[in-house]
Amino acid sequence: MREHLVFTPxxxxxxxxxxxxxxxxxxxxxxxxxxxxxGRLLGDNAYWPKAAKREALTQKGIxxxxxxxxxxKVRNTAEEKTLLRQWRGKVERRIGLFDRQFNAGxxxxxxxxxxEARRWxxxxxxxxxxxxxxxxxxxxxSVAHFQLAA
Amino acid sequence: MGTLERESAMPRTRETLDLEELxxxxxxxxxxxxxxxxxxxxxxxxxxxxxxxxxxxxxxVLCLAVLQELLGFESDHGFYQWFESNACxxxxxxxxxxxxxxxxxxxxxxxLVERLSQAFCALDGEESPPFSSSxxxxxxxxxxxxxxARNVSADWPRTAIAHP
Numbered sequence: 001m002r003e004h005l006v007f008t009p010x011x012x013x014x015x016x017x018x019x020x021x022x023x024x025x026x027x028x029x030x031x032x033x034x035x036x037x038x039g040r041l042l043g044d045n046a047y048w049p050k051a052a053k054r055e056a057l058t059q060k061g062i063x064x065x066x067x068x069x070x071x072x073k074v075r076n077t078a079e080e081k082t083l084l085r086q087w088r089g090k091v092e093r094r095i096g097l098f099d100r101q102f103n104a105g106x107x108x109x110x111x112x113x114x115x116e117a118r119r120w121x122x123x124x125x126x127x128x129x130x131x132x133x134x135x136x137x138x139x140x141x142s143v144a145h146f147q148l149a150a
Numbered sequence: 151m152g153t154l155e156r157e158s159a160m161p162r163t164r165e166t167l168d169l170e171e172l173x174x175x176x177x178x179x180x181x182x183x184x185x186x187x188x189x190x191x192x193x194x195x196x197x198x199x200x201x202x203x204x205x206x207x208x209x210x211v212l213c214l215a216v217l218q219e220l221l222g223f224e225s226d227h228g229f230y231q232w233f234e235s236n237a238c239x240x241x242x243x244x245x246x247x248x249x250x251x252x253x254x255x256x257x258x259x260x261x262l263v264e265r266l267s268q269a270f271c272a273l274d275g276e277e278s279p280p281f282s283s284s285x286x287x288x289x290x291x292x293x294x295x296x297x298x299a300r301n302v303s304a305d306w307p308r309t310a311i312a313h314p
Contacts, residue, residue, distance in 0.1 A: 010276045013267060036264075101222070108225040110253065117257040118219070124263045125219035127270040132179055134274060136167075143220060149172040150221050150232075 003104075003119065004028035006041065007094050011141070012130060013123045014039065018116060026050075033060055042087050045069055098126055101143050169238045176220070177213045180266070184209075187269040189262065196262055206245050208259060214243065215256045226253055 002023065006015040015037045019027050025046035030053055038061035041047070048066040049057055057064065067084050068076050076084070099105050102122040109115050129143050138145055167175070189196055193203035196212065214233070223229035230249045233239050240246075247255060270276075 008271055008276045010271075010274065012271045012274065012276050014271060015264075102219055103222050103224050106224055113257050113260075114226075114253050117215075117253075117260045117263075120260050120263040120267075121215045121256065122219045124267050124270075125216050127267050128176070128179060128183075128216060129220060131270045131274055132175060135179075136175075143222075145167060146172060146220050147222060149167040149169050 001115070002028070004031070005095060005098065005123075006037070006039070007091055011094055012127045013098070016119060016123050018119065029053075029057070029062075029064065032062055033057065038062060041065070042084060042091070043067075044088070097141060098122075101129075102126060169236070170242065173213065173217065173239070173242055176216055177209070180209065180212055180216065182273065183266045183269040186273055187265045189265065197258055199258070204255075206243075206247050206255070208255070210243055210245075211247070211252070211255045212259055212262075214252075215259070 002019050002021045002025075004017045004019065004025075005013055006017075008014050015032070015035070017028055017031050017035065019031055025044075026049060029041070029043070029047050029049060033053075033056055040063045043064060043066045045067040047064060048068065049064060054064075065076070065080055065083065067081075067088075068074055102125060104119075104122055107115060107118050107122075109118055129146065130140060132138075132146075133140050133142060184190075184196070191207070191209060192198065194207040194209075195204065196208035218226075218229040221229075223232070226249060230252065233243075233246075
């Protein structure tokens, strides 16, 4: 199982999508066509949609800015390159943090239905912890004080 | 209890929370998110379904499922054992489900969780999807991208290709 996370600029998880592990990354993007998600996405070069899907994504209200390889015919503008460079590290760090804080690398359950439920609850817990930290005036991305309470 | 009253009841500057405070804070925050998302409880059910009112309210299941993930329990079994042996939680949640029922009730709430996650984005003033233009993400790069300039120096020199 491969999971695709969509982060908001402020570090909350806006959407999560699971696709089979042997599918290409871009299938995660196409999978969003079947969901209620709409928005603007930044991704690496694996998320570059093919022309036929690009139209469908635009109609759905999903826009993508993805990195391009040096040997591709299309190139991003300088501004887009800066944007991708600026955000990529932040997103990678947030994925790593989510993985570590919520045991995202290991989820034990009986069936796919329960697996998906737990993955969504991890996302909800992530957003809720950030919300509570803001209200309780704690470090924004910490969950250690919640775990200490138990 | 209103949002402001709950906020004032929340501990603000103490170093540590205790478990009871944590559970109450979680429950209040989830209640705020449910209000924000416009989800109401009917007969203890957050997701409409046939049948009588459940013994354990969906909000309690929601709160416990979030607590499980927040405290980093890997398995349902581990969490349920801890939950069964914890006096504080037994006092806060006197009515309990069996473990398989607990997992099923949690799975039932999955469609709700997406909306609640987005409600927390909205409560924090986060830009929920679709992100507004202030995000500085330009739209659809492929449609406007500049074609790569052809590298002439990399071409084979035409004169060097021998034609029969």
